[in-house]
Amino acid sequence: MAKQYDVLFRLLLIGDSGVGKTCLLCRFTDNEFHSSHISTIGVDFKMKTIEVDGIKVRIQIWDTAGQERYQTITKQYYRRAQGIFLVYDISSERSYQHIMKWVSDVDEYAPEGVQKILIGNKADEEQKRQVGREQGQQLAKEYGMDFYETSACTNLNIKESFTRLTELVLQAHRKELDGLQTHASNELALAELEEEDGKAEGPANSSKTCWC
Numbered sequence: 001m002a003k004q005y006d007v008l009f010r011l012l013l014i015g016d017s018g019v020g021k022t023c024l025l026c027r028f029t030d031n032e033f034h035s036s037h038i039s040t041i042g043v044d045f046k047m048k049t050i051e052v053d054g055i056k057v058r059i060q061i062w063d064t065a066g067q068e069r070y071q072t073i074t075k076q077y078y079r080r081a082q083g084i085f086l087v088y089d090i091s092s093e094r095s096y097q098h099i100m101k102w103v104s105d106v107d108e109y110a111p112e113g114v115q116k117i118l119i120g121n122k123a124d125e126e127q128k129r130q131v132g133r134e135q136g137q138q139l140a141k142e143y144g145m146d147f148y149e150t151s152a153c154t155n156l157n158i159k160e161s162f163t164r165l166t167e168l169v170l171q172a173h174r175k176e177l178d179g180l181q182t183h184a185s186n187e188l189a190l191a192e193l194e195e196e197d198g199k200a201e202g203p204a205n206s207s208k209t210c211w212c
């Protein structure tokens with residue numbers, strides 16, 4: 001049977017409650033948008049396979065609760081991420097200011113070499129904008145991250161940002177990948193192990209799942 005993917009990566013969405021993490025994920029995996037805000041409890045994940053540079057990458061995307069009270073749980077997921085989206089809402093100055101705090105959490109809990117992208121979501125909310133695009137660009141530059149303004153509502157830059165983070169993770173793991181691909185099976189052991197792990201750990205596509 002043809003292999004379904006070559007490698008599996010874990011990406012993580014973090015940021016304040018209400019910035020649109022769940023909506024970004026639903027737009028990317030299911031092309032859906034929900035206007036109601038049902039806060040994520042703990043963590044949840046969805047999967048999607050995309051092809052980047054001829055490599056079939058299965059991405060497991062973890063959506064974390066932004067609410068303070070779940071942070072002991074959510075931080076436990078940082079250490080197994082290869083890529084992280086730091087998300088703020090362009091209509092909330094506060095969520096932008098908090099990016100510094102999210103970056104310091106990543107520095108403390110995520111593995112060294114984790115790839116990061118800064119996302120300013122709700123770009124469709126121009127009337128309510130509190131954070132200029134240049135502010136986003138400036139902050140991303142300070143931390144050496146790529147930056148996208150997105151809208152889960154209008155589907156702006158969703159595929160682009162997920163593809164870019166996947167590319168960055170692939171580039172960062174290029175050597176390991178080249179090594180693994182010389183194996184007879186021509187399939188990444190990492191992927192199989194991680195897939196099994198994912199099954200054991202939780203739901204493949206439930207909407208809001210309690211992990212506490």
Ligand SMILES: Nc1nc2c(ncn2[C@@H]2O[C@H](COP(=O)(O)OP(=O)(O)OP(=O)(O)O)[C@@H](O)[C@H]2O)c(=O)[nH]1
Binds near residue numbers: 023036041123154
């Ligand atoms: N206008 C607009 N609204 C959005 C966008 N993305 C999300 N929202 C709305 O923002 C609210 C919060 O979205 P969620 O995706 O649930 O936010 P979250 O970051 O996952 O929140 P927590 O689970 O509490 O951490 C919902 O009412 C969404 O409809 C967007 O791009 N544009």
